[in-house]
Amino acid sequence: MKKMMDSTTAIITTTDNRVLLQKRDENPDIEYSGCYSLVSGYLEEEETPLDGIIRELKEEFEHKKSSKVHFSSITYLGSEYRADYDRWEYIHHTYLMDDAADIRILEGESFVLLDMDECLRLENLAPHHKLFLLKYRAGLCKIDVREQSKKMFDEITVRDLIKVESVGNVKNYSLLEAGTGFVIGEDTTLSASIPAVEAAKYIGFLQFVPKVLRGNHYHFRKVEYMLILQGRMHATFQKYDDSEAVIEEIWEKGDLVRTLPGCVHTLTALGESNVLTIEFSPQPYVARDVLMNDKK
Structure with missing residues (x-):
């Protein structure tokens, strides 16, 4: 596989909502030498963004009194394409659970x-990291520290790689305008509004035939979203490096599913009818x- 110099980033906050910024070395060979930045690093050739940020956290911090620094479980926030470097950057969040x-x-x-406002006022904050803070600051407020602290940052399961939410069926066009679901019109025509948190730059219409398996693959870089428009789908998931932990789910019309890199996914239409989906x-x-x- 050709080396892909994408990068992975962590917005690290404390439980009192302060942001941890790294002061970069004065070195002309590194990006934004001498600036403040979020913790980030290049991804290795066959490494997922989540595995990459776990590695970076382990490499860049140590605890003065114990064997390792305690970060909470990691939340994936989104990805951004940097045209100036022709690469993707994957942004995550974690809480620092130890005393700084x-x-x-x-x-x-x-x-x-x-605090966030102090970060954004810094003149020597790496500009792309300032963009990340501006874009994701609202989402950070919704992350529950009590829930995230139940697991450590390196305790990743296949469940952490999948997110399923239902956009529901409604007969209210104002909800469609708000981007919160389907609309079934009086003539039974169907419109679908997708509440995407990431840009739907590449969109496909997929049809699944009953009893025919599709997928059984994974990605190191691509984040996939799928909206079920019609029918019911059987899905199985496992981590690419763990064949033992397999989970199964049934998706219904209106389910919006996000699959992160490193998650093996296999899909099959249920029943006698085809399943229609939008993937982006x-x-x-x-x-x-x-x-x-x-791995079987």
Whole structure:
């Protein structure tokens, strides 16, 4: 596989909502030398963005009194394409659960903890990281620290790679305008509004035939969303590096499913009718990023 120099980033906040920023070294060979930035790093060739940010957190921090720094479970926020470097950046969030006084940073000059407004006023904050903070600050307020602290950042299961929500069926066009669901008209025609949190840059219409398996593959870079327009779907999931933990789900019309990189997904139409779906992604289809599952 050709090396893909995409990157992965963590917005790290404390339980009192301060943001951790790294002060980069004064080195002309690194991006935004001497600036403040979020914690980030390049992805390795066959590494998912989630695995990559876990590795970066382990490499860049150490605890002065115990064996490792305690971060909460990681929340995927979104991805952004950087045209200036022709690469994708994947943005995540985690809480620092330890006292900052007990933490030592191993890369960069130092770190600081600032509230969000202080961060955004910094003149020497890496501009793309300022963009990430501006875009995702509202979403950060919705992350429950009590729920996220139930697991550590490196305790990833297949369930962490899937998110399913129902956009529902309604007969109210004002809801369609708000981007919250389907509308079934009086003449039984169907419109669908997709409440996407990421840009739907690449959109496909997929038809699934009963008793025919599709998928059984995973990606290292592509984030996929699928909206069920008609029918019922059987889905199985597992982590690409763990063939033991397999989960199964049944999707119904109106379900919107997000599948993160590293999740093997296999889909089958249920019943006697075809299943109709819309699939969309921020990232384009790249053949080398479609890896068949060889773990049975």
